[in-house]
Amino acid sequence: MATNRRNFLQKLGLGSTALGFGSVLPSAPAAATHGTAEDGQLLFIGEDVAVTDTTHGKVRGYVLRGIHTYVGIPYGADTSGENRFLPPKKPAPWTDIKPAVWWGNSAPQNMEKRYANSYSSFIDHWNYDDVSEDCLRINVWTPGINDGKKRPVIVWLHGGGFVNGNAVEQDGYHGENLSRRGDVVFCSLNHRLGPLGFANFAAAGGSKYAASGNVGMLDIVAALEWVRDNIARFGGDPGNVTIIGQSGGGAKVTTLTAMPSAKGLFHKAVALSGSSLRAADRETSEKLGAYILSEAGLTAAQLDQLQQLPWKEYHEIATRASQKLSEEMKAAGKQG
Template structure:
């Protein structure tokens, strides 16, 4: 009996800076998986900036994804699944390209996954990207980067001249991957002068942050931020206080550097759980996030946008209708201000004078379902929309299905991924009660826009640019429409809110 699944054929060999890689070919797509873009960040390289890739002898097998970064196993939709190998040696990326020849180099789309900087992997089935390759005549790249304590807690104050420790390691990984793309992507048929970075959630925070990192300038030329939380970048004083709590949870107060560099991954994850459980005094923060370190990241991204110091590349940016509702679900609970008491505490620590005017506009809503998502994702994204010096196309994703409506989450955080990655026929639970036709039509429109943007720097559809006067925003729904200044009352209530440092 013939298998239902096509067995991949050996693909072409490509020479990279590390050596030769042999890919696989399946359904008109060449794929090269698990390509190292930096040296393994293990041993003396733990908590160090990524180092140049270690060359290999012979031809490397590119048929399998590399190990996923160290993380909790919390489900394959946003994480690494339960069976994928996991290892600190995870700084790899994957490249997919059309099998058809081309006389011109193709645009490159580089994907950064989400997961609150604590879970995620480029090997998750959600992020295959084959639709962009087949439909868009593009080269698709997905990147692993370090997560959690290994990637985003700031332990730099514990370093010594003999054993330095750098900050923002996950962000540095992403920059190293973009440098690899610059130096290698032409061998895969890609155009190093037409690179679009895009991501969702933590991946979108990465996008909006990279727009403000001086050393990332010139490594990409367009950007798409899907549900970014641009304000989830914190000052070094706060970040180092979180690092100190982590060291205590690890039991390494006597010799923090030794404890950090010799702990097992299991011990590192255990300390991260303790840190997470002790952050109740700082609602609406995540300790695993980029830090304004005065080195790689000289200032807060929102401040850089508003001062005109962000890279002025074309930008698509938007959020979903009900961002915060995802985090009410069991096993996905996060502190997105899911109670009035937590919100009051957050305002007391940030700008108490704005508390009453903000809370007043949510009086007629299910409180915990709306304010948290607006605080973390929507309003900071609006600040980017109105401040960015390059062309901006703004959206709000509203499409829901009967199942999502019945669950009470509607178009919540992450739901646009089904359209972007063409998953209408791969997630039957989502359309169990109907809505598949609408989702199929949505994925066609969204992919058309994303692909055209990668090729030309503009969306394919009629989509006016955003500016601070008209605030024209595309509402992605069963029938797309354009609105001027959607949720104006909420925006005015939040106006002037700066958040944590």
């Protein structure tokens, strides 16, 4: 059994160090360039493997079945505290090489109903990672890095109706096979959702909170800016970017086509269902912002205090406010 286990690990390229970075196999440097090995090794991971630069610092991924993989790269700063409800900020630069080998946090969202259903959890992997406001992360799969090639770039936007989801919730969101089959660079990302990404406090908070109702979409714009500035190092062509989304992701795609801030950041768009035409209008979204303040027992002058609440507490307040507004609209014969 021990011999079989050792052979299995060696085939994966892990050797006796498992997934640690403390030791690099002799064939690893070649893997960083070619991503393959004659002995059938499938996984290359180590200090000198899949290292490339970004505008904020170097990252280290891994090579799996010939595809360079980077997951959880920061494209924005933590959105909690004083950054809550505000447009995304750039991440702080780093000096060490940052490991990009595990998924970033999912955006805060209500997942209790999903946990209670085994088949829903099987289809949508909602509970695969942590949930945090420090969630602005992008994943990249590419056949090669720093090789001078200009591969087409796909940026995938997950579904979930703007309130749920993450970049890896379904197996089909994993970019390895598509990257290999099409010789493309595949990206996916997490961004703010629900009342942390789309609660409109512009009427109550003035210019400081003017963008609060759309910061989730501005996160996606920031991710596309990251692609523009960095994807060439990952073997991609920043002048050939296609955004694709499914369901709520499709609605994000159609919304991006109408956003001036996204102009020039993508060149083709594919909406796999979903439409921005059914989005809430400004009057309704501002009314929801007022309901959230009321539910929290705060006045417009106290709006900043919402930034200091634990996200779960704020999320519960916003959910109750949304339910009250929905019931009121239905009673008035409007869509809630």
